[in-house]
Amino acid sequence: MEAVIENALDSGYRHIDTSFMYKNETAIGRVLKRWLDSGKLKREELFVVSKLPWTGMRPELVEHFVKLSLEALQLSYLDLYLIHWPFALQHTGNDYEIQPMKDGKVILDHESDIETVWKSLEHTVDKNLVKSIGISNFTVEQVERIVKVARIHPANLQIESHVYFQQVELREVCKAHGIVVTGYSPLGSPGRPSHHAFLGRYIAPEIFEDVTVLEIAQRYEKTPAQVLLRFLTQLDIVVIPKTTNRSRMKENLESLLFDLSDSDMEKLKVLDKGEDGRALISIPG
Secondary structure (H helix, E strand, C coil): CHHHHHHHHHHCCCEEECCHHHCCHHHHHHHHHHHHHHCCCCHHHCEEEEEECHHHCCHHHHHHHHHHHHHHHCCCCEEEEEECCCCCECCCCCCCCCCCEECCEECECCCCCHHHHHHHHHHHHHCCCEEEEEEECCCHHHHHHHHHHCCCCCCEEEEECECCECCHHHHHHHHHHCCEEEEECCCCCCCHHHHCHHHCCECCCCHHHCHHHHHHHHHHCCCHHHHHHHHHHHCCEEECCCCCCHHHHHHHHHHHHCCCCHHHHHHHHCCCCHHHHCCECCCCC
16 A cells, blocks of 8 residues: 555655545555655645544544544644545444444444534534545435535535446536535446445446447547546546556546547536446445
8 A cells, every 4th residue: 555655646646535444544644754754745735535434423423533534644634524424333432343233234323413423524624633524425415414504614525426427416516515526436446346345236337348438539549547537527526546556547647638529528428327327336234
């Protein structure tokens, strides 16, 4: 992991997306400390995002988990902190037990609610632990619930987003409320099943074999990945493609160096499969 972060920073990446549940914050923190201590990087040049685990969905636990992430990352503040999922699992007393199970099923916390958790997130901003706050994997109805009670407006919604699953209605709601959308799995994440097997079944869409994507890529002399990423960024979606390959890191950054025509954007828009295009299709229990 440390080598991957080193390569990403060397390649010019400054947006780091992590989560308590990814169990990689300590490794990221070691690399960031080396770069910051050496003077190769200033803190204000970074944009570091972390997320509240589903076992932290109680008001009294929010600040606790923010501080755990800050400690692991060796930072004094986060640029953005998100509610990772709009539901809760029981906190067992062990912060690192992120998937508590009983009789083969996860143990849900039915007394948690997203509004009270949001109010606790606002307090982390008041205390300068976090610069801005947001949400992840929320539906239209859940976004509206947060907006209705928010003293500090949600800055960001992070959702699965790719050419086969474009979530148009949800993006329109966010645009109306001034919420920036970040798209994870912008390439369909074919490597995700092994990485997130505990989340349930993950069906990698065959985006790279799509004839429309291939035709456009050939015409622009770009890779299919670059076309898919540029499609999303031209829709004003922040993309966070996952790769450990340094050459692909460079390739992904270079997706910003060309523009798709309006007609090609329309060709890609019609590839949307709605819910049938969703890759993450189940949560255990």
